[in-house]
Amino acid sequence: MLEPVYIVGAGPGDPDLITVKGRELLTKADVIIYANSLIPDSMLKFCRKDAEIIPTASKSLEEIIAILLDRVRSQKLVVRLHDGDPSLYGAIQEQIMALTEAEIPFEIIPGVSAFQLAAARLQVELTVPELVQTIILTRISGRTQVPEKEELSKLAAHQASLCLYLSAHHVENVQAKLAEHYPLDTTVAICYRLGWDDEKILTVPLSAMAATTRQEQLTRTTLFVISPALNHTKTNYINSNSEKSTEKRSQLYSANYKRLFRQP
Incomplete structure (x- = not known):
């Protein structure tokens, strides 16, 4: 055999x-x-x-x-x-x-994907309660065409945590399509050769995404992460514990949430 x-x-x-x-x-x-x-x-x-x-x-x-x-x-x-x-x-x-x-x-x-290491390096959760609960892994059309129903501007309309692979060659087009739905001050993480010795991660507003990518001459092995979670700083998490905060912690930690292994 x-x-x-x-x-x-x-x-x-x-x-x-x-x-x-x-x-x-x-x-x-x-x-x-x-x-x-x-x-x-x-x-x-x-x-x-x-x-x-x-x-x-x-x-x-x-x-x-x-x-x-x-x-x-x-x-x-x-x-x-x-x-x-x-x-x-x-x-x-x-x-x-x-x-x-x-x-x-x-x-x-299976193996660890680049978007997972990107989140770890950025020290963020890409699924923050009441802010964003969806992660979209996609790419823009290039030599490999994306199905029309998955066209980037349609996916961007969800304003989810969007992780873009294989798209650096078309970054101007990417920025234009994202700007149709995300505010221009939305933080974008430009992640080059994650896990390699020459790894580079740059965080910029969406308005500077294309210019920065071209200036740094990043083409291959580049991942873009666009997410409301990147604008949600550690300070927000700290403040979310205060009585005045309007933000809520995950139900996992809610004192009023009944669960199998911990009673309210």
């Missing part, structure tokens, strides 16, 4: 943020086929010294599939290492279809 191909999410870049299961697979793998343009080489420190490590930035899908099939049929333990979480813009659907057609088993190991 063949070993499954393991499609592993490496996380956003920091080797310490790969899951324990993902790391253990890297330590055991005979072959690691990894997206070297999106994953720092420091992630390979977990691999065996005798492992076959194959970068794929210059390879076509057909070449990648051929390698996967050849190595797994040779009774090798194969890891296909993707950045972030494979389910988000991971381009794994074509690989899943090819493996299924070839009757090769596979297992997907």
Whole structure:
């Protein structure tokens, strides 16, 4: 019986943020086929010294599939290492279809996504009670077209916590569409190469989003976070405990809320 191909999410870049299961697979793998343009080489420190490590930035899908099939049929333990979480813009659907057609088993190991590390770095909660309770992960249309019903200006109308992937090349268009619905003083976090050694996070008002992105020459591996939560400072949380505050804490901490493990 063949070993499954393991499609592993490496996380956003920091080797310490790969899951324990993902790391253990890297330590055991005979072959690691990894997206070297999106994953720092420091992630390979977990691999065996005798492992076959194959970068794929210059390879076509057909070449990648051929390698996967050849190595797994040779009774090798194969890891296909993707950045972030494979389910988000991971381009794994074509690989899943090819493996299924070839009757090769596979297992997907999730990873930390860039939006999660962005929130951690910014020290914010993206779902603040009575302010915002929805997170939208999306992108603007580019070479890959977004369905018309998911067009950015329609999603921006919700004024949710919006996390934009793969959109820096079109940042002027992004800013214009967001400005249709978000106030121009809404804080935008521009997050470049999160988890890498040269990570950079800039917070600017929406009105300066495009100019700052161009000035810093940020194109690839850039995530934008636009959210009312970014304007909701730590001071708001402190003040929310006072009697004069009109803000409410999460029901999780409400003294009047009945719950299974703690009585009011």
